[in-house]
Amino acid sequence: MSPIQETLDRLTAPGTLFKPAENNRLECVACAHRCKITPGHRGICQVRMNEGGELRVPHGYVAGMQADPIEKKPFAHFLPGSDALTFGMLGCNLQCDFCQNWLTSQTLRDPQAKIPSNYIEEITAEEVIEIAINHRANIIASSYNEPLITSEWAKEIFELAVKKDIQCVYVSNGFATPEVLEFLQPVLKGFKVDLKTMQARQYKECGGGLQPVLDSIIKAHQLGMWVEVVTLVIPEYNDSNEELWEAAQFIRSVSADIPWHVTAFHPDYKHTEVPSTTAIILQRAADIGQEAGLHYVYAGNLPGKVGSLEDTFCPHCRARLIQRRGYTLMDYQITAEGKCPKCGNAIAGVWTDTPTTVRLHGLGMPRRV
């Protein structure tokens, strides 16, 4: 067993997201794999295990934590200008060959994904909250790897955060179950979901499935979470007009008010044979989203190169309400009630009346581990 795995096995606690299954197995319901884990074995994510009939789940550590602009998650309609204290863990329930966080997501599966054991920092939920307060972060985000697989630990942190008026969000691949979304719903206010592709075969190649992701977008929206969808647009993978149209139509069928971020890919991990996504491709994807009737379409990862596709416009009168450049807000016009000041139209989202409109880059909290 690797030193990292030994450390992670020690940093566990009894989990609650499971159902008893036949032959002493435990069915984990933290993600759509629904692993039925026999005693002495692990689930697909490698971080949840059946130890003598007890489900043990990650607890009491972070692997990377820093204060990021909420725009980086990306969320465009969730308290713009806020800082989100963001923590990551290790492991993932999928294994995408284009993963841009593969060192942490695949560290338990891929010997190439080596991270030092001191990357793991033991911490209590109370300490996470204290750090958020000290850095005036009014949001806490679970991100970097896949948060669903550590949902009990996230909920423990989030329950304390809510008591301090800190909002909580997930940055997730959306390969969830109704059970885990209902478990999180009382404390989870924002759910950023990847919609990687509309091809079931390609989701399978990532070790997941398309339908659970579509179902989770619907479910999270029904539960009242603020949902934003991200599609990393990868040339020759998911960038055909037909596939982008299908993705946009699906989101539109849930709600025209769900923001859709089409973001630029750069070659990484095992997906290095195709070029980076150009601004022209993102513009085409955004045009498709707008034609499908989505009210809010954004192009990401190419700051300053995508015209007004970083900005928020009123879908009724087309007034520009938020001007952005990368993670920086250049202008913010939405009223405290979340309305367009010009025509009074309500703008969907979670708004603040104190946005930080000029944020200097690089002042985030340094990594603690």
Ligand code: SF4
């Ligand atoms: S989180 Fe998903 S992959 Fe991990 S044990 Fe549970 S069902 Fe399996």
Ligand code: SF4
């Ligand atoms: S789901 Fe996200 S974190 Fe996990 S392997 Fe895929 S891209 Fe990486």
